[in-house]
Amino acid sequence: MNSDQTFLIPVPSLFSFDECLWFLDRNYDDCLHVIKGKVLYKAVKIGAEPVLFSIEAESSFLKVTVLAGEASRENKDFLIAYIAEWFDMNRNIQPFYDLLKTDGQLAYMTETYEGFRLIGIYNIFEAICWCIVGQQINLSFAYKVKRRLVERYGEKVNYENESYYIFPDPEVLLQADLQELKSMQFSERKALYVIGIAKAFHEGTLDKEAIRMLPDFDSKVKVLTAHKGIGLWTANYALMKSLHESQAIPHGDIGLLQALANNGIIGDRSETDKIDALFSSFAGWESYLVFYLWRSLTVRI
């Protein structure tokens, strides 16, 4: 491999690439990245150019290799920022660990999941579509539906007998055929939501940077939930995963409730006062608390 196609990103303290790989490879069939051994592959669009890259750990660095597309200075700079955002590397999570260590039931997480970071979804349109696809159905089925959508409408990079898919742009999905989406086992309503959200992004009613600039968390939620298909759960999920908001709680999330029960925080799902008390003691780190609770869920195969 030509050396100028490769570069290193220093990792912060309390960062584990193995935990990144664990999260991205939980026996689910995610079509938007590939893991081979301990090497992670992903394709992204930089401007109009599809770029395929790999990431692997190398001592206290991540080694990134551009496999397809230009390894220009601009593209490398984009990838450095992209990966730092994807793995939430620019955040000091020590204060979160200090809070966890004071918690009677959750202190174990600082050791068991040491260095686990909030793995993001850079593309907020993708994050919202993923939420809509996954609403109220089991995750393995949701991943199947997402794969059908991406393989039909997304671009791909072919490299060494493997296809690496990129989530389709709003401009493509807003023209998607309703009947075709239904044939991919979208419910009619979910198909209409996805098309509607695609239109909103195309028209600029929804825009990642515009939402980021809003003055407070509640107004960001309000802008998102104004659109059909985005409820409170989806808004919080998108703000957590795509804008890396620290105070997002996907209220009512079934996995979150399960994790709270597993960890002895609640006896049953009606004990909302105990949930509120826990989250208020993690003020400013609600998103990380949710993510670590999700981390503690055992994954079905």
Next chain:
DNA sequence: CTCCAGGGAAAGA
């Protein structure tokens, strides 16, 4: 067969 999955909108009370 019934119930429920990383919800949300629309209708009904």
Next chain:
DNA sequence: TCTTTCCATGGA
């Protein structure tokens, strides 16, 4: 404002 119903499908 609160509660109920429907959605699509697969697995338990």
